[in-house]
Amino acid sequence: MSVSETRHIQLPRPKPRVPGWLRLPLEWFAFPIIIVVIWSLVSAVWPDKYFPAPVVIGETFAQTWLNEAIFTDILPSLGRLGLGIVISIVVGLALGVLVGSSKWLRELLEPIFEFFRAVPPPMIVPLLILVLGSGDVMKVAVIATGAMWPILLNTIEGVRAVDQVQRETVTSFRLPGVHRLVFVTLPSASPQIMTGIRQSLSVALILMVISEMFFVESGIGLQIEIYKQNYQYAAMWALILLLGLVGVVLAVLFQIAERYILAWFRGLKGAERA
Amino acid sequence: MPETLLTVDKLNKRYGDFEALREISFAARRGELVCIVGPSGCGKTTLLKIIAGLLSASSGSVELDGTPVTGPHPRMAVVFQEYGRSLMPWMTVRGNVELPLRPKMSKAERRAKSKAALEAVGLGEAMHKYPWQLSGGMQQRVAIARAIAYDPEILVMDEPFAAVDAQTRADLEDLVRQVWERLGVTVLFVTHDIDESIYLGERVVVLSMSPTVVQEDLVVDLPRERDQLTTRALPRFTELRTHVYEQIQRAKAGATQRVDDH
Numbered sequence: 127m128s129v130s131e132t133r134h135i136q137l138p139r140p141k142p143r144v145p146g147w148l149r150l151p152l153e154w155f156a157f158p159i160i161i162v163v164i165w166s167l168v169s170a171v172w173p174d175k176y177f178p179a180p181v182v183i184g185e186t187f188a189q190t191w192l193n194e195a196i197f198t199d200i201l202p203s204l205g206r207l208g209l210g211i212v213i214s215i216v217v218g219l220a221l222g223v224l225v226g227s228s229k230w231l232r233e234l235l236e237p238i239f240e241f242f243r244a245v246p247p248p249m250i251v252p253l254l255i256l257v258l259g260s261g262d263v264m265k266v267a268v269i270a271t272g273a274m275w276p277i278l279l280n281t282i283e284g285v286r287a288v289d290q291v292q293r294e295t296v297t298s299f300r301l302p303g304v305h306r307l308v309f310v311t312l313p314s315a316s317p318q319i320m321t322g323i324r325q326s327l328s329v330a331l332i333l334m335v336i337s338e339m340f341f342v343e344s345g346i347g348l349q350i351e352i353y354k355q356n357y358q359y360a361a362m363w364a365l366i367l368l369l370g371l372v373g374v375v376l377a378v379l380f381q382i383a384e385r386y387i388l389a390w391f392r393g394l395k396g397a398e399r400a
Numbered sequence: 401m402p403e404t405l406l407t408v409d410k411l412n413k414r415y416g417d418f419e420a421l422r423e424i425s426f427a428a429r430r431g432e433l434v435c436i437v438g439p440s441g442c443g444k445t446t447l448l449k450i451i452a453g454l455l456s457a458s459s460g461s462v463e464l465d466g467t468p469v470t471g472p473h474p475r476m477a478v479v480f481q482e483y484g485r486s487l488m489p490w491m492t493v494r495g496n497v498e499l500p501l502r503p504k505m506s507k508a509e510r511r512a513k514s515k516a517a518l519e520a521v522g523l524g525e526a527m528h529k530y531p532w533q534l535s536g537g538m539q540q541r542v543a544i545a546r547a548i549a550y551d552p553e554i555l556v557m558d559e560p561f562a563a564v565d566a567q568t569r570a571d572l573e574d575l576v577r578q579v580w581e582r583l584g585v586t587v588l589f590v591t592h593d594i595d596e597s598i599y600l601g602e603r604v605v606v607l608s609m610s611p612t613v614v615q616e617d618l619v620v621d622l623p624r625e626r627d628q629l630t631t632r633a634l635p636r637f638t639e640l641r642t643h644v645y646e647q648i649q650r651a652k653a654g655a656t657q658r659v660d661d662h
Contacts, residue, residue: 289485290485291480291482292486294449294454294478295478295480295486298452298472298478299499299500300471300472300474301499301500301502301503302503305502309488309491309499310499314488314490390490390491390530391490393530393533394489397532
């Protein structure tokens with residue numbers, strides 16, 4: 127075959143792929159659907175009072191939660207959760223920036239922080255009840271004080287790790303402190319701050335339930351106590367379903383925020399690998 | 401206005417027992433392009449950081465425009481060697497150029513300044529890109545644009561082209577000459593590259609090995625119009641280059657001599 131000769135080589139046809147709009151729902155829901163189907167089959171063949179059929183759980187879910195309970199239990203719980211998360215982010219960031227920027231403050235406080243982080247957050251609930259009573263203030267305080275640690279410690283680390291050349295650059299341009307904080311320190315620490323926030327979200331959800339298990343008049347955590355006492359298994363499963371959904375919604379919201387805030391970071395990492 | 405802009409007088413820097421800089425003295429006139437050349441590890445960066453007000457000297461003084469430098473000077477802009485770390489990866493090219501201007505001027509003024517500065521370095525098209533989307537040479541252009549937009553009296557550059565390839569380096573050298581001529585700014589350019597120091601400089605300050613002293617202060621009597629091909633082919637260029645090379649070899653030998661004496 128001469129060099130000048132050209133041949134058309136048939137490239138293998140790309141396999142028919144899942145259309146784009148369907149890919150995400152498939153990724154998300156394929157596995158849960160399989161589980162529900164298997165569970166339904168198993169519970170149809172061997173009924174078990176501890177593991178009610180998904181249909182029963184679904185019905186109970188609708189009966190228990192899709193009514194005025196939205197306003198009397200779910201929304202108050204979510205409100206306290208949201209407020210607790212916001213407070214933990216604000217306080218964690220503020221303290222983290224403060225401690226992270228000062229070497230002596232860091233050395234002074236880090237052992238104490240490590241100690242408090244090591245204390246399981248539910249242990250502080252009885253103490254906070256004594257100090258703050260059993261109302262909303264206590265519940266929000268439980269969520270905020272427990273969820274604060276991952277954010278605080280990650281922020282300290284992130285602020286401390288701002289690049290030396292970046293520091294010298296902004297110093298040489300005499301950038302004032304506020305500009306430094308907003309345009310250099312916080313963005314530079316943002317990958318670590320986001321890691322801290324992600325950890326805090328799951329802690330916050332756990333604490334939301336726990337804070338409602340002690341003498342409370344409403345809320346999701348109270349309901350599970352009632353169901354336990356009354357052996358209402360389907361209702362308990364419906365509650366687990368509800369909490370799982372809250373967790374998923376939190377995770378999705380977080381991912382959307384992270385996608386936006388850390389777009390530069392993904393690009394940078396991609397460029398470094400290339 | 402006094403003709404001398406920058407005066408470095410008997411500057412010493414010690415780190416414990418280690419004497420990094422010894423009695424460094426030189427001056428730069430307003431609008432001059434001075435290169436500081438010296439062997440690797442001779443304390444060039446230390447000297448530059450002291451001049452930039454980022455580091456304090458053990459003794460001696462730096463004066464800029466008649467006032468002693470105790471911190472970063474408002475009329476001085478620095479271009480660092482590590483362009484990748486000197487630019488903020490979370491900001492676009494324009495954001496980076498405008499960052500030092502934020503406290504000083506309105507958004508409209510900043511936009512005009514950054515546009516002009518980016519066009520001056522040939523990056524008018526790239527203002528919405530992120531630094532990590534650009535090549536090393538282009539990133540260093542962004543850093544130069546940021547320094548120009550700051551509107552400095554003196555531009556201090558610390559081995560800015562040490563990490564880019566030869567072709568890009570030649571382009572960037574010409575860019576520095578061009579910026580210097582067009583803006584009439586004083587430039588202090590630190591390098592370890594002898595050819596580069598002669599090609600760029602109107603004057604070359606040769607440093608020795610540590611403890612670093614000023615080995616020689618040399619006027620580069622080459623034509624003002626520089627060209628990568630013709631200037632570097634001039635007999636005078638070769639003479640100057642040989643001369644500086646010998647000076648640096650002597651400096652190195654002197655350093656070895658001193659070590660042997662111990």
